[in-house]
Amino acid sequence: MHTHNRRTFMLGATATAAALGLAACGGEGAGSGGPDPEAEPSEQTVGVAMPTQTYERWVADGNNIKEGLEGKGFTVDMQYAGDDIPTQQQQIDQMINSGVSALLIASIDGASLSSQLDAAAAAGIPVIAYDRLLTDNENVDFYVTFDNYTVGVNQANALLYGLGLLDEDFEEAEDAPEGPLNVELFAGSLDDNNAHLFWQGAIDTLQPYFDDGTLEVLSGQMDIDQAATQRWEQETAQKRMETLLTTHYGSGEELAGVLAPADPLSRGIINALQNRGMGPTIEEGLPVVTGQDAEIASIKLIADGVQHSTIFKDTRNLAEQAIVASESILNGEEPEANDTETYDNGMKVVPSYLLDVQMVLQDNYQETMVDSGYYSEEQVESGQL
Numbered sequence: 001m002h003t004h005n006r007r008t009f010m011l012g013a014t015a016t017a018a019a020l021g022l023a024a025c026g027g028e029g030a031g032s033g034g035p036d037p038e039a040e041p042s043e044q045t046v047g048v049a050m051p052t053q054t055y056e057r058w059v060a061d062g063n064n065i066k067e068g069l070e071g072k073g074f075t076v077d078m079q080y081a082g083d084d085i086p087t088q089q090q091q092i093d094q095m096i097n098s099g100v101s102a103l104l105i106a107s108i109d110g111a112s113l114s115s116q117l118d119a120a121a122a123a124g125i126p127v128i129a130y131d132r133l134l135t136d137n138e139n140v141d142f143y144v145t146f147d148n149y150t151v152g153v154n155q156a157n158a159l160l161y162g163l164g165l166l167d168e169d170f171e172e173a174e175d176a177p178e179g180p181l182n183v184e185l186f187a188g189s190l191d192d193n194n195a196h197l198f199w200q201g202a203i204d205t206l207q208p209y210f211d212d213g214t215l216e217v218l219s220g221q222m223d224i225d226q227a228a229t230q231r232w233e234q235e236t237a238q239k240r241m242e243t244l245l246t247t248h249y250g251s252g253e254e255l256a257g258v259l260a261p262a263d264p265l266s267r268g269i270i271n272a273l274q275n276r277g278m279g280p281t282i283e284e285g286l287p288v289v290t291g292q293d294a295e296i297a298s299i300k301l302i303a304d305g306v307q308h309s310t311i312f313k314d315t316r317n318l319a320e321q322a323i324v325a326s327e328s329i330l331n332g333e334e335p336e337a338n339d340t341e342t343y344d345n346g347m348k349v350v351p352s353y354l355l356d357v358q359m360v361l362q363d364n365y366q367e368t369m370v371d372s373g374y375y376s377e378e379q380v381e382s383g384q385l
């Protein structure tokens with residue numbers, strides 16, 4: 001049920017594995033990696049591999065992790081890979097060669113780091129997967145993430161609420177429109193295990209409405225492969241939305257809503273819709289568009305009645321959890337899990353710590369995002385950090 005992508009990058013990976021095998025074997029003593037509970041914290045370096053800086057959240061994640069680990073006295077080697085798989089492989093190779101004590105990895109493609117994970121294991125370096133599951137390899141010690149399936153459920157519920165099919169208690173609305181209402185569906189990058197969980201949670205929630213004809217996908221593109229957005233790129237989503245509009249919504253067909261899995265994609269989709277003369281606000285006829293990550297630009301759009309919803313995942317808490325898990329591992333202890341069943345990576349069920357998520361709408365953005373102190377009033381007004 002918890003699908004993940006089985007595609008691997010074997011050709012590129014084999015040569016690296018051979019090189020690393022040597023490094024790892026010769027690495028006993030000085031320069032060899034892995035935790036040393038006897039050592040001073042500053043002598044323990046945590047290698048932190050991050051995917052990209054184009055999404056706001058990964059910048060925040062990185063800053064929080066670095067600050068938190070350094071606050072505990074550990075040394076941090078943090079690298080961003082610009083969403084390029086070979087770059088991330090090289091960065092991790094280097095961390096292993098330099099003898100880090102532990103690795104914290106937010107992958108680009110969860111199945112592409114097998115030779116790195118094997119080399120880490122050979123050098124005694126424990127690996128924590130950060131937010132995105134590392135798949136198809138048994139050398140993954142722990143996983144910290146959010147409840148990703150629930151993200152998808154919440155995205156679908158927000159869509160149903162925006163379409164008037166659910167009321168504010170998320171029960172069947174009494175005055176629900178009969179439909180059929182047209183929606184289009186977007187998914188994330190197929191090589192990111194999360195994308196499959198978001199999708200599954202959303203589709204399971206929407207399926208009864210497809211089955212009874214309340215919702216329709218005019219394009220017929222209802223498979224994740226058709227809905228996917230490679231590398232989570234905004235422009236790709238915007239282009240696909242433009243094509244869907246010209247191909248399927250030419251002659252008076254009305255689009256009521258779009259399932260979008262992340263805020264940058266939501267904004268690309270909204271651009272495409274507005275460029276076709278829809279909206280500019282939901283009140284003025286813009287379709288209901290969902291989101292994820294509570295990026296500041298999207299919170300402003302929600303406040304302005306343009307984007308309908310997002311999902312807030314407090315990455316401060318995720319970084320905190322990653323630090324707690326790293327500390328346990330560096331002290332030679334097992335990190336505390338709260339889920340030991342959900343995250344089968346194809347080779348093993350990875351013990352995980354899952355955090356809660358929160359739906360954000362125009363009705364509650366003030367409370368969830370401003371009163372909570374996450375963003376200031378000024379930031380929401382300007383749409384900038």
Ligand code: BGC
Nearest residue numbers: 055131132192194232262293
């Ligand atoms: C994360 C999302 C993010 C997406 C694109 C996913 O793995 O869980 O928060 O929007 O990647 O970066």
